[in-house]
Amino acid sequence: MDTSTVLIGVDWGGSNLRAFAIDARGRAGGQREIACPALSLAAGGHAAVLDRLIADWRRPGLPVLVCGMAGARNGWQEVAYCPCPADASALAAGLLPVAADIWLVPGVRYDAGTGIEVMRGEETQALGAAAAVDDIMLICPGTHSKWIHIENGQIRSFRSSITGELFDALWSRWLPLVGPAPAQTDWAAFERGLAAGHATPLLSALFSVRAGYATACLRPDEIHDYLSGLLIGAELAACDDMAAGRPRRIVGAAALSARYAHALALSGHRATRLDAAACVAQGLSSIWQGRR
Amino acid sequence: MDTSTVLIGVDWGGSNLRAFAIDARGRAGGQREIACPALSLAAGGHAAVLDRLIADWRRPGLPVLVCGMAGARNGWQEVAYCPCPADASALAAGLLPVAADIWLVPGVRYDAGTGIEVMRGEETQALGAAAAVDDIMLICPGTHSKWIHIENGQIRSFRSSITGELFDALWSRWLPLVGPAPAQTDWAAFERGLAAGHATPLLSALFSVRAGYATACLRPDEIHDYLSGLLIGAELAACDDMAAGRPRRIVGAAALSARYAHALALSGHRATRLDAAACVAQGLSSIWQGRR
Numbered sequence: 407m408d409t410s411t412v413l414i415g416v417d418w419g420g421s422n423l424r425a426f427a428i429d430a431r432g433r434a435g436g437q438r439e440i441a442c443p444a445l446s447l448a449a450g451g452h453a454a455v456l457d458r459l460i461a462d463w464r465r466p467g468l469p470v471l472v473c474g475m476a477g478a479r480n481g482w483q484e485v486a487y488c489p490c491p492a493d494a495s496a497l498a499a500g501l502l503p504v505a506a507d508i509w510l511v512p513g514v515r516y517d518a519g520t521g522i523e524v525m526r527g528e529e530t531q532a533l534g535a536a537a538a539v540d541d542i543m544l545i546c547p548g549t550h551s552k553w554i555h556i557e558n559g560q561i562r563s564f565r566s567s568i569t570g571e572l573f574d575a576l577w578s579r580w581l582p583l584v585g586p587a588p589a590q591t592d593w594a595a596f597e598r599g600l601a602a603g604h605a606t607p608l609l610s611a612l613f614s615v616r617a618g619y620a621t622a623c624l625r626p627d628e629i630h631d632y633l634s635g636l637l638i639g640a641e642l643a644a645c646d647d648m649a650a651g652r653p654r655r656i657v658g659a660a661a662l663s664a665r666y667a668h669a670l671a672l673s674g675h676r677a678t679r680l681d682a683a684a685c686v687a688q689g690l691s692s693i694w695q696g697r698r
Numbered sequence: 699m700d701t702s703t704v705l706i707g708v709d710w711g712g713s714n715l716r717a718f719a720i721d722a723r724g725r726a727g728g729q730r731e732i733a734c735p736a737l738s739l740a741a742g743g744h745a746a747v748l749d750r751l752i753a754d755w756r757r758p759g760l761p762v763l764v765c766g767m768a769g770a771r772n773g774w775q776e777v778a779y780c781p782c783p784a785d786a787s788a789l790a791a792g793l794l795p796v797a798a799d800i801w802l803v804p805g806v807r808y809d810a811g812t813g814i815e816v817m818r819g820e821e822t823q824a825l826g827a828a829a830a831v832d833d834i835m836l837i838c839p840g841t842h843s844k845w846i847h848i849e850n851g852q853i854r855s856f857r858s859s860i861t862g863e864l865f866d867a868l869w870s871r872w873l874p875l876v877g878p879a880p881a882q883t884d885w886a887a888f889e890r891g892l893a894a895g896h897a898t899p900l901l902s903a904l905f906s907v908r909a910g911y912a913t914a915c916l917r918p919d920e921i922h923d924y925l926s927g928l929l930i931g932a933e934l935a936a937c938d939d940m941a942a943g944r945p946r947r948i949v950g951a952a953a954l955s956a957r958y959a960h961a962l963a964l965s966g967h968r969a970t971r972l973d974a975a976a977c978v979a980q981g982l983s984s985i986w987q988g989r990r
Contacts (some may be wrong), residue, residue: 437713478912487913508712513911520898521906522913550905567901570796575867606812607936608900609859609929613842618861620770621779621807621814637901 409437409534414460414471418444418452418476420549425460426683432537434683434690436463442474444482451665453505466507471690473511474527477502485665486580487515487524492561494533494689501693511693517562523566523679528552531657532561534689535680543649545677547573547658547666548651553645556651559692565648567641570662576612584619587630589659593668595628596635600669603639611636638669646673657682705761706752707982710736710744710768711819712841717752718975724829724983726975728755736767744774745797760798763982765803766819769794775985779807779816785852786825786981786988793985803985808856815858819941820844823949824853826981827972835941837969839930839958841866844879845937847944851984857940859933862954868904869925876911879922883953885960887920888927893959895931930961939966949974957969 415426415434423442438459456472457464461470464470467506477485485502500512513526535544536556544681546552549570555562595656602611615633618624624632652678654670656663663679670677707718707726714925715734718726730751739747748764749756756762769777777794792804805818820838827836828848838844841862847854894903907925910916916924946962946969948955955971962969 454956464780500922520905521894522909523905524909524912540774550908551901565902566905566909567899568903568904569942572864572868572901572904575862575871579863607932608856609843609861609864609933610934611813612864613815613858615841617816620816622816641901644901649919677869677923689964 408452408685409682410467411463413471413691414462414477415687416456416470416472417474417527418442418456418472418510419474419477419484421435423455423459424683424686425456425463425642426687427463428687428689428691431689432534434687437570437683445478445480451540452476456508464507466500468507469513469694470693471501471506472504473530473686473690474507474578477513477526479512482510484526485510485512486667489510489530490514490516491560491562496697497529497533497693498698505547505610511690514561516562518565519562523564525552525554525564525566528554528564529561530689530693531682531685532556533559533654533692534571534685535657535689537688537692540624543652543654545654545656545658545666546582547656551641553648555648563648566587567644568643569637573634574639577630580615580629580633582631584626588627591665592628592631593596595631596625596665597672598628598639598671599632599635599637601635602632603636603641608640611640635669636664642669642673644650644677649675655680657685699742700887703726703755703760704762705983705986706755707766707979708748708752708762708764709766709819709822709978710734710748710764711766712737712776715747715751716978717748717754717755718979718982720979720983721757724826724919724980726979729975737770737772745800748800756799761792761902761986763803763986764796764800764802765822765978765982769805769818769965774802777802777804780804780821781816782806782808782856783852783854784821784875786984787904787944787990788988789821789825789985790988791990793989795876802831803982806853806856809855810855817846817856817858820846820856821853822981823974824848824981825976826977826979827949827954829980829984833944835944835945835946836900836959837948837950839948843933845940846890847940855940857937859936861933862964863931865926866930869922872907872921873927876918876921878921883957884923887916888957888960889964890920891929892931892964893927894924895928895933896935899963900932903932926957927961929955934961934965938967941967947972949977
C-alpha cells in the first residue's frame with residue numbers, strides 16, 4: 407500500500423469481506439477479498455479476522471470504515487439505522503466506533519408507507535454512484551435487490567425485492583427435477599421468462615414453470631434462465647415506476663448486472679453499469695469527509 | 699363395502715392415495731387413505747399399490763376411476779389433458795384404461811392467453827362442487843392453488859398460484875433462523891401479512907419479512923403466520939377479480955381452508971367450505987355418467 411492512502415475501506419457483507427486502500431480522491435488502490443460472511447462469526451471474532459486481512463496496511467491514525475452487514479444484529483456490533491432521507495453527513499454522524507481507528511457505517515431505514523425498508527451496504531454504494539450526478543436511480547441486483555433514488559447527494563427513497571433469495575429458494579428445489587443450468591445463458595428462455603414475469607401476477611407466473619414442464623412447452627434445460635427472467639421481469643414491473651425520467655445505473659456482480667441491463671434494454675432503457683468497488687470506495691470517502 | 703356401491707373412486711395426488719366406495723347418487727360411503735405420492739412409484743408399481751388398498755372392494759365389472767397426479771408424466775400413465783372449456787362428458791371421453799375395469803381421468807389444460815394452465819384432480823372436485831349450482835368460483839388452496847370458474851357444469855377457465863410451494867420453499871429456509879411455528883395460528887400476524895400481500899408487489903412484500911425481522915417490527919414467532927397471510931393475500935389480490943359476482947366455494951385441507959375463508963371474510967366475501975371427499979366422489983360419479 408503506498409503512502410497516498412488516507413482511508414481503509416471495508417465492505418463486509420453476507421458472503422465476502424473486501425478491503426480497499428482509498429486515496430484522498432476516493433479512489434480504491436489496493437484491494438483484497440476473502441470469503442467470510444459477516445453474520446457467521448462468533449461475537450468478538452470480527453476484529454481478529456479483519457486484522458489478519460489488513461494488518462500490514464494499518465498505521466496509527468489511519469481510519470478504517472466498515473460498511474455492510476457487519477453492522478447488523480448478529481454482525482460485529484449492531485449500528486442503529488439512519489433514517490431516510492440520508493446524505494453523507496447523516497451517515498457520518500451515525501458512525502459507531504468498535505475499536506481503535508475502526509468505525510462501522512450505519513445502514514439506512516425508510517418508512518415506505520406500506521412498510522419498513524432497510525439496507526446495509528447499498529447506501530454506501532449509492533453515495534459513491536451519485537457523487538458526480540444530480541438525480542439517479544441506482545439498481546443494486548442481488549439476494550435482496552435495491553432500487554435507490556439519490557438526488558443531490560441524498561438518498562431519498564428505496565425499495566427492496568427478495569428476487570435473489572427467491573431464485574435460490576426455488577432453483578434449489580427444482581434443480582433435482584430439471585438438472586443443472588446450461589453452461590451459457592439461454593437468452594431466449596430468459597426473455598420468455600421476462601415476458602411472463604411482466605405480464606402475470608408473480609404467483610401465477612411462477613406456476614407457468616410447473617405448467618411449462620408438465621406440457622413440455624419448456625424444456626428442462628430452459629428452466630434456469632426462464633426462472634431468472636421471470637423474477638427479474640417481476641422486479642422491473644414492480645419497481646420501474648420509481649425510475650421514471652431518471653438515468654438508471656446498475657451496480658452489482660457482473661453476470662447478474664448483465665441480465666438486468668439486458669432486461670432494461672428490452673424495455674427501452676439504457677442502464678450504465680458501474681464498478682462496485684469504485685462506488686464503495688467513493689461512498690466511504692464521502693462519508694468520512696462528511697464528518698462535522 | 700355394501701352392495702349399493704356402483705363405482706370405486708380414487709384420488710391419487712402428490713402426497714396421498716384415497717379411495718371411496720361411491721353409490722348411484724354420487725355419495726362416498728367407505729373411505730380409505732394411505733400416504734403414497736403418485737409420482738414416487740417405479741413404473742408398473744401403481745396397480746399393485748392400489749390393489750392392496752381396495753382388493754376386497756373390487757368385483758368384475760365394478761369400475762374404478764382414478765383422478766389426480768396418477769395421470770401425470772412420471773405417474774401411473776400419462777393421460778392427455780382435456781382442453782378447456784370441459785364438462786363431465788369431455789372428461790369421460792378422455793378416460794384412459796390402464797387395467798381391467800380401471801380408468802385414469804384426464805387433467806384439464808387451459809390457454810389463458812398469458813400462458814398455459816394445467817390441473818390434475820381439481821377438475822374432478824370442481825365438477826362435484828358445481829353439481830347443484832349454476833355458476834361458482836371454486837377455490838382449491840394447496841401447493842398449487844386453483845381458482846376455477848364453473849358454469850352450467852362446464853369448467854370455463856382457471857388460474858393457478860404457486861402459493862403453497864412458495865410457502866414451503868421460504869419457510870424451510872427461514873425456520874432455522876426464527877424457530878418453529880406457534881402451536882396456535884396467530885391471526886393478528888396472519889392479518890398483518892394479508893395486508894402486506896394485498897398492498898405491495900410480492901417481491902417487495904416478501905422483503906418485509908426480512909426487514910421486519912431486522913428492525914424487530916416482527917417477532918420471530920410471528921413470521922410463520924405473517925408469511926402465510928402475505929402469500930394468501932397476494933393470491934387473493936391476483937385472483938379475486940375472477941370471482942366478481944360469483945359465489946365463492948373453498949375445497950381443501952381444513953386448516954388451510956380456514957385461512958382462506960378468514961382472508962375472504964376480511965374482504966367482505968362469505969365463502970362456503972365444501973368437503974373434499976364429497977366433491978371428488980360426486981365429480982367422479984358425474985364423469986362416469988357422462989360417457990356416451
